[in-house]
Amino acid sequence: MKNPIIHWWIAVAFFSYLYYNQEQGYNTVVFTVILTALVLQTRPTLKTQTNWWKSAALQLLAAVGVAWHGLGWGSFLYVISFFVFVGFTMAPQSTVFGAWLNGILSSMVVELVGSFASIKAEIKELFAPLRQHYGRIKPSIYLMPLLITIGFYGLYCWANPAFWVDFSWAAFEIDFWLVGFVLMGLIGLCPLFFFGSGKLPFTESVYQEKVVRTKSSNHRAGIIALKYENRQGVILFFMLNLLIVIFLLFNVAQLLLPSLQQVKGFSQQVHEGFNALLVSIVSAMALIVYYFRANQNFYAQNRRLLQLAFVWIVLNAALGLFTCYKNSLYVVAFGLTFKRIGVYFALVMTFGGLVLTFIKIKWTKSTAYLVRQTMWVVYLTITFYCLFDWSRIITWYNLTYAQELDMDYIQTLGPTRLPLLQAKVLENDIRLAHYKHQIQSEIQTRKQVRWVFADWQSRNWDDEWLRKTLK
Template sequence: MMDFKKGLNGALLFAVLFTLLFHNQYLGLNILIIETAALLWLAFTKQIDFRNRNHLIFGSGFFITALAVVFVFSDYAVVMNFLALFVFVGILIYPQARSLVSSAKLSFFNIFYAQIRFMDAFFTGKLGSGKIARALWKFRIFSVPVIIISVFVMFYRISNPVFNRLVIKIFDSIEKFFDMMSFTLDFTLIFTFFFGLILCNYFFIRNTNEQTIKDDANASDEIVRIKRKRYWRGLTTGLKGELRAGVFLLIGLNAILLVVNSIDVYWVWFNFRWNGDFLKQFVHEGTYLLLLSIVCSILVVLYFFRGNLNFYSANKFIKGLCILWIVQNAVLTVSVGVRNFHYIRYFALAYKRIALIIFLVFVICWLYTVALKVLQKKSSFYLIRTNAFVLYILFISASVFNWDQFIVSYNFRNYKESFVDLDYNSDFSDKVLPELDKSQNELSEIDQMQQTKFHFDTELMPVAIFHNKIQRRKKEFIHKWESKSILSWNYPESQAYESLKRSESKP
């Protein structure tokens, strides 16, 4: 367990630093400053072991997402930074953790335990002199009488108009006092400090959960054979029946999926023809089928290969059927990817289409680990541990890309081939305003090409409204950026600002 006093000092110090960096500021350079300082503090106080692989991997993930907030500046990067923080706290609590699920549990419990331990230190006088804290703690005995007195005051006000006017005068005097105090007290500063204190308590005051650590340490990647006494010769009837049921089920599932995959390979892969309709349902149908098939594959493998069937000498046929089922799921995954490719080809890029690509990569990784479970007698713990790490890597890796710029640039560059939804593209973040800042001639050319190629019944955003919206957003962004301090600086918006200012200065 970590040194509590060291954690308490770190929490207080960084709560003050948090307040200085984030009070009346936007997210930006300040988040990189405080998280870099936190990592240096952990290294200086020897709370990071550079020989520990988990410390290096997840500490790096935490730092990478902080860089992404500043140099990519997306909502997704901010969310991933908090996710990386959440995981890293769990690793700091138990550096030998084998599964991210265990780290997540430890981190979640610490959200509450850290605040409780800080409050305990505050009220028991371990924090500074403790005189104010002890006085507040002793004052709790007066809370019930104060509530009762307040109730009676309310009753007397209703029944006695003179008394009511007197109470109103008292309340007016109190209100004036607080109005006067507002000139000297900045309540947003107080809120920022307490919010920062809660976060810093969570990060620096860490507590273990022995049961979670014990479960993680005792879990095995390999399935252990459970030997039972045999009361008659041969394989038990239950295991025989399970084997036959598994063979029957997998033959049926493989046959059905073979038909589905054959249709997809012929129609989707090699003979697809777009008839001018929206392809949203076309992609969704394949995705829903894939999800259903993946869930079935997980349940089938986890059930039939959960125990002694893994060690039965006559299990080669059912293993072969299971591997065939996994391979067919991989083919189905590729089919969904091809559907998504057609969707992008005719309807350009969007966040959900990119998210689907990342999901398909994860599915392929998941299927690979399921195959390893069957062939190498791996446990369910292995599946969860490995795929949680894969998911973490995919999430963190995705945070370093400027998807807004990639999507908008692709969509307007391919307007001759793909449908450009001006309404959708007009809502992208301020950092891509230079890419959205099209002249009326450019927009007219795009609209003319779109009218020629696409014919939809739905009402689309006119180019004039799009142009006016972007011009208004440009002015608002320039004003907002010029009012920001260096602590709120980020690279993409600084580049966008410089680009827009240059375009304004041109004749």
């Protein structure tokens, strides 16, 4: 480790300067870049850790989302990503959840107390040259001349009062809020530069990427058990595949038959269908984990079970595509909403889970591999979700393409919808006639309240865009 105490103090100084009395904005990107560089300087061994680089990249993406859109879900995600980054800095082989939990627990006073001995030793080492130099100097050499000089200065001031220097300008008050903020930075950033006793608050089992074949003392009994379990799995996956095929055909028939093509209740049908899909895919992953655990992966006659499991994965993917199609039909009719966008992103995560499940059984990966990689897929997907200004996208899409416009819903969205609405008001769009005064009033209020001069730390790209665009 290189100069951890100095890097720690530098990080706390930037944290206090960038965040004290500020909102999250451009400061998140600046702080993230500086913090990552300081951690790398302190712990060069992290350069070879893939998980650490992934956590640093996702934290930077989250910071870009905050600098782009300001406060919101992105801001909450950035805080979570910071704890994940802390956890992977302490233990690069952790899972995403384990890193997050270790990051939270370590960023409390516990880690600062545990690192007290290391911090004390670093401070002594830092100031050792000063002690060696000034330790040979006797204070009395300077003390007596200083006191005599002060005495004569008082004498001259008595002779001419105008010679007295007024030190009242140096009066200052202690900002206890700032002191508390600095202490919070010292505590929260400590685990990135010191690692106390070396014990993690939350420990995980040793990670093995591939399944390891185990040998049983009773070889014949083991073969019989594998054969029975394999046959059971073949029957189960055959029945499940048949059921999901029938279910898919029934859903297609619902769309093709005119009597079933009713918009009423379609939203509930889409969301219930997605919930069923989610349960189906999670169940599929659980069943595959069960039937492809340990020595079942090495059973010589498991070809049929493998084939049926692959078919099960493909059919679940087809069910996901069908759910995506039904959600798209609803979007075309009634426009985008956060919930409908959430369905798309949740489908991306479920497809990612199916791909990882395929990899698990194809290349005999362990259950730990499946769980770890699924966490990364979820983390990455949520991070990308927070990069987009969905209020602006929803407003643009619904105003342009939606067959039925729900203005009451659009009015609940974020302020980045306002330039699009203002343009439609100027075009005298009849759909906005009843909302014209409400929109104009919100624009004027935002100009008066939000656009008061703010420090650069608290600004974000959306605010800059609104300031230039709104008339």
